[in-house]
Amino acid sequence: MKEKIKMTNPIVELNGDEMTRIIWKMIKEMLIEPFVELKAEYYDLGLKNRDITDDQVTIDAANAIKKYKVGVKCATITPNAQRMEEYKLKKMWKSPNGTIRAILDGTVFRTPIIVKGIRPLVGNWVKPITIARHAYGDIYKDVEYRVEKSAKAELVITYENGEVVRQTVHDFKGPGVLMGMHNLDASIESFARACFNYALNQKHDLWFATKDTISKTYDHTFKDIFNHIYENEYKDKFNEAGIEYFYTLIDDAVARVIRSEGGMIWACKNYDGDVMSDMVATAFGSLAMMTSVLVSPDGNYEYEAAHGTVTRHYYKYLKGEETSTNPIATIFAWTGALRKRGELDENKSLIKFAEKLEVASLKPIENGIMTKDLAMISNLPNKKAVNTKEFLNEIKNNLEKII
Known part of the structure; x- marks a missing residue:
């Protein structure tokens, strides 16, 4: 094994929830840490920790990205009523992605990953x-309100000079909902x-x-x-x-x-x-085949997969059942962050590693070995659907050969 690639500055690592959290750990242990001396400032954005910290951890993570310029994020849960009960939350916390986007004031660019056979x-x-x-x-x-009985809802604007402007939103004759x-x-x-x-x-x-x-x-x-x-x-x-x-x-x-x-x-x-x-x-092809990067006007970058936490697979995983969850978009979140870190630090070895990991990740698919979501739509002959760990092992074997 060659000497591990060294990093000058850290990336900000934002961990997440459910099946993507499981895959996140596997990607780090199998595909990154054996080859890169990873420097990361870690924030746990799992729903339980967001609840414990009153979501301060999300704000801290966003500010860390502003400091270090590059972040990589695992998929996270935005809770609804069912999630609030499931996780016994203090309140229905806002979308962590929405919070981070607001702090960084960036634009999200999402592009599908094209691969032969899909x-x-x-x-x-x-x-x-x-x-x-x-x-x-x-x-x-947004700001939301549940109207329980007949009421007049108004949009009220109060300017600094004391001027007040009112507009009627709706005259409720019974229960309803309101959003601003x-x-x-x-x-x-x-x-x-x-x-x-x-x-x-x-x-x-x-x-x-x-x-x-x-x-x-x-x-x-x-x-x-x-x-x-x-x-x-x-x-x-x-x-x-x-x-x-x-x-x-x-x-x-x-x-x-x-x-x-x-x-x-x-x-x-x-x-x-x-x-x-x-x-x-x-x-x-698949939600797991789309890259996503948040770019702010002052040159901050946050990479993530465009999909969610793959809840259905997570429940199967908890039961000890085999899952065939596609890790490609999450891998490409890591490669995007590592490449950008390499570009900002003029670290050519890190840039090349990111490129090689992407090639190694797509090679199994091109050879007909893929997760179930892709096997269902692939037009390749003799394709084979494998579970998540088997697929990651194929990627690791390819990566070792390329390196």
């Missing part, structure tokens, strides 16, 4: 589609510039879509800010690069994407990006 479910998609997801506000920072959400011009501007810069870097067309015909103030603000920045800062650059920016309604964008060959960056508001990235990932 044909997209949309037959005309031949190029990857990147979803650019706004990472602040909307329902992820917000966004910031500054955050939308950061989102727009991140998308334009990423499109120029990738030389890909940029699409942006909202529902401004219905939301004539909220969504229209997004549209106007994007258009203003494009016309004044990026139009000439896009023309020189031979790429296009255009705005359309979200429902039209969905129809256009399905008919396209792919190859574009599709910018979406926060919730739209959450949903559409899952749709794109599934159509390209």
Whole structure:
């Protein structure tokens, strides 16, 4: 075995929940620690620890990413009522991803991992589609209220000079629910510039879509800010690069994407990006085959898998049953973080290791050895579905050969 690769500065490691937490440990022990002298500032974002710390651990982890510039995150649970009962929580904590996005003020770019033998479910998609997801506000920072009886709900704005503006939201004649959400011009501007810069870097067309015909103030603000920045800062650059920016309604964008060959960056508001990235990932093969990176305007990066904690497999695992959980996106979260750490520290050995681990991870799939989710959709002959540990062993064997 060669001497382990040394790291100059740490990455921020954010552990998570359920099956992805199990796989996280396996990836570190099998694929990273035997080859890299890992430096990591560790934060446990498992739901129990978030509850114990009143979610302060999430805030601390986000601030650590601001300090060290690079983080890697395991999938985490955003609790609902059922989870609150299951974990005996003090309260229904907010999405940790939403909290981190708000602190870093970044944009999430999610791109499917293309591999031979996995044909997209949309037959005309031949190029990857990147979803650019706004990472602040909307329902992820909402305020909700349960109305129990007849009531008048108002939106009240109180300015610093004492001026008060009121708008009636709804006159409730009985029980119902109410939600308030917000966004910031500054955050939308950061989102727009991140998308334009990423499109120029990738030389890909940029699409942006909202529902401004219905939301004539909220969504229209997004549209106007994007258009203003494009016309004044990026139009000439896009023309020189031979790429296009255009705005359309979200429902039209969905129809256009399905008919396209792919190859574009599709910018979406926060919730739209959450949903559409899952749709794109599934159509390209699997939620476990999609990379995700949060990029902040001041150069901070947080890498994670685009999927959740794989709860169903975790319950099987607890019963001692075999699982075939796909670890690829989680591996690519690690490789993305290690590569970026290497780039920032000018550590070529770390960059090369990340590249080799990615090649080693996809090789078994190309050879017909894969987890069950991929075996069900692969068009390769003589394919073989294996369990999670067997698949990770295949990757490790390939990695050892490459190194």
